[in-house]
Amino acid sequence: MNKDRRSFLKATAALGTVSLVGFPHIWSKNASLARAADGQIKVGVLFSLTGTTAIIEESLNKATIMAIEEINAAGGINGMEIVPVVEDPASDPATFAEKARKLVLSDKCVSVFGSYTSASRKAVLPVFEKQNNLYWYPTLYEGRECSKNVIYTGAVPNQQQDDFIPWLVQKFGKRWYLIGSNYIYPKEENNYCKKLLAELGAEVVAEEYVPLGHSEFSSVINKLKAEKPNVIFSTVVGDSVVALHRQYRAAGLDPDTMPMASLTTSENEVAAMGGDAAAGHFTSAPYFMVWDSPENHKFVDAYKKRWGADKVTHFVSEPSYFQIYLFKQAVEKLAGSDITPNAIREAVKGQELVAPQGKVRVEPENLHTWLWPKIGQCQADGQFKILKQSDNWLEPDPYKAYPNQKCTAEGLKEI
């Protein structure tokens, strides 16, 4: 016991010394020059490997690591190797902020790839804005954010809904029932959805929110039976989505006449609820695992080979993968001494590349990404059948629901 305590003290003392030695570098003006030293480029990888969202974030970590390995195997970036510094923020926003600070300040990463939830992104945002570093965020989210220190490669509401909502109104009808989990993401998505529905002359018969983690949907199902909407627009997330689908099916409701339309039900959620409960419902997303393109076949094959044949790719792991290649393209344009977060941001503006979903582009104004929305219908085997792809890539507009605001390169503008 005593010995343990002593070695613990020693270790603490050693840690203290290291951080003291490390400390002055933060203030040295040329710290950034050291960032690409010895032919290495350090980047942070910040996805939870433990805790409640670990299941999904692990797949994002895997896609990120795989892309880095591919690039290094092909000779790196201008001969320099990408060195990932992997941290586990344990599904906890406060730990996210702490690990982000470590990656930026003591590891001197030039960029950090991470986050699944908006809460964790909001938690790290002050770190990246204060240190003027770059955060790469692969998840679809509610929009309404305009940071110069985040590259957003997931979809914002207009990219998932602009094609989806009119298509559903035309196919199923104008009576809509909006149901979501009770937090910011569903409310913002519904805001935009209501705007589109009003333009189409459709009617919202109910809008309601259930507590996060809610699992008793029988009253909701009674309301659905009473209201008989044409479409149920569901932004219910997490384990609630499993309960909702399974109880919907147990109650004998029919997806042919009253389908659920979702922006968050991916191959992952379907695997958790069973294909039988998910079959017939619709999801809009820029990527589905079954998407037929040479780039996607390559991505899916490599992913299964690297991580196991039973693994699925989905619409958050795909951006986690291609954003590393965007990073590579941006850094390639820079001289070795000029690899700083600032220079990378300027270089990534307008970058294009052919991702598994199609050709994507980083919008210079708001640092979000042009994407290819698709509409998929879930099948009993747990995969989606793609019914429609948008005719063109779609511009990201994180403030589309708020016509008097616009995200520009200079920051948020009131019009």
Added chain:
Amino acid sequence: MDIVVSQLMTGLSIASILMLVALGLAIIYGVTGVINLAHGEFVMLGAYAAWALQTEFGMGLLASLVPIFLITALIGWLVEVLVIRHLYDRPLDTILATWGIGVMAQQIVRLAVGGELRYVQMPESLSRSVTILGATDSAYRLFILFIALALFAVTWAIYRYTNFGLKLRAITQNRSVASSFGINASRIYRLTFAYGAGIAGLAGALVSPLKSVSPEMGTTYVVDAFMVVVLGGTQSLMGTLASSGILGELSGYLAFYSNDTIAKALVLLAIVVLIRFRPQGLFTARVRT
């Protein structure tokens, strides 16, 4: 009309799940005085047992109910032998110990089978809907209602009419006097704990086709179970029955006429107000102290 009936059935369905989950907790607390914070984890273990029996051995849910009861009862028995029995009459320590057991159970499951959400297939014969008085309801939910009532009846009969139940009531009333008459209190406690855990396991298995199965699922159920027990009174089986009925119908109706978020808040508020004026709960066993 049919909406009134469906809403009534919905309330009963919610109530039956609440009662299944709360029954084990009520028995354990009523008899041994242990506040079992790991109760939700027994529910979770039951759900995982159903999932494992289905995916590993291809057993249907109905066939696995008895094995699941035995498995979770055995785990409960072990927990009593290894931990709880050393902590009787130390309520704060049992709270801490059972909470720790709950955390360990979650992590063991997570390490053993992973943290992914799972689901259990509904029995084919029950995965349709039936019509009662013009309202359609899921056959499976009616089945849960039936099982819940049957389990309650069995528990009531054991409590009321068996030799074991007589000893149980004697111990509940006064442990030292009962012991001086030759009743082996530790054995009764052990069996009670195992029985309560077994019922919790059954509850988990029965809800698993309707809800998702995950290592953390127990947390929400333990809160619900405590609400039922607090409202119903801690020493009364009838109280558990009545309070799950009240809470089920109340949350069903409130959720129907407003929404689930408001329903949850109002139900909790009602309970807080009620225990302010009636701290012993709605029903109390008449015990001479």
